[in-house]
Amino acid sequence: MHKHSRVNWDYNGKPDFINGTGAYLEEKLLGYSAGFIVPLLLFILILTDYVNWSLLQIAVAILIAFDVSGGVISNSLNSGKRFYHSGRKADEGKQGFIFKNKWIFSFLHIHPLVVSLLFTPVNITYGVAWYLFFMVSATIVIATPLYLKRPVSMLVILHAILLNQYVIAPIHGFEWLMPLLFLKIIYGHLVREEPYRRLLKNII
Template identity: 60%
Template sequence: MEKNTKIMWDYKGKPDFINGTGAYLEEKIIGYAGSIVIPLLLAYFIFTSKVEWNYFQMITAFLIAFDIGGGMISNSLNSAKRFYNSSVKKDEGITGIFLKNKWLFSLVHIHPFIIGIMFDSGNWLYGLKWYILFLLAVLIVNLAPLYLKRPISMLLILFANLLNFYFILPIPGFDWFIPFLFLKIITGHLVKEEPYRKANSIH
């Protein structure tokens, strides 16, 4: 381990359900930077007519892109790994109980249904296929022993990418969706990893 870092599980401060309580400024900047990358790509698609969406579809697509892109990065932050792999504290309330439950947090990611129905003429089958596969991956990683969670999660992401590229083809404008959804949840949220902190940090 580098001399200027240490492993720290304890944290204090106002609950931060996005980046993890106690996140450094630079961690927050990196997390929020991730949230604007895909929306910028979608803006390019819209202005160059690569996709033809109405205003409601545009808003929905931007919200999904913000959530998936930002969440993929934020879930990998040391502050988030510390926060989401620690017990719920009293001041985190019902929100903490819900978001720190890896099953519940995963279940609410119904994005595949939204994308299939709204952007592919009511294609609920696309959503059903991916939602089932996604929850199956969640189940496998949650049941895996700690020392195998990370490699198993990466194996599942490999399978998901291949399915997305060659078998359950992506909906136009959302080629990025499945790979990043799996990175956000299957590795980012579900895999417990040592959270590093600056060596001079008190909490």
């Protein structure tokens, strides 16, 4: 381990299921600010008539965009890695049980099914195909030994990007959805990595 590294798995404070309990201010700023990147893109798409959505569709799209866009960064934070790859604490309750269970948390990400039903009612194949591939991918990464999880997750994401580009035609306005969802969950949430703290001033 590098002499300047400071790996620390301990955390305390009010449960934070977004950026991880005990996140530094700058970590929270990174996570929350990232949540506005894709919604901003959607506003541009709406204003330029790239998409023509109802108010309900806009609301759902913005919600999904904020969740996925911010989640890509929040799940990769040291605070996020520390929180989601540690055992559940008593004050985290049922929410902690659900969110810290890799199977349940992955299963709950039904985003492609929602988008398929709400934005292309006649094309449920998109949602089913992506959700099945997503869950198979999650299963593969969860079952992979720790020392191989990161490269295997990246291999799965590589396939997802190519599928999104050349095999499963993305839904108009959601070209970003599946690559970012895979980054959020398959790498960000499922891969355990060392969580670093700020360097102590007395470390030379």
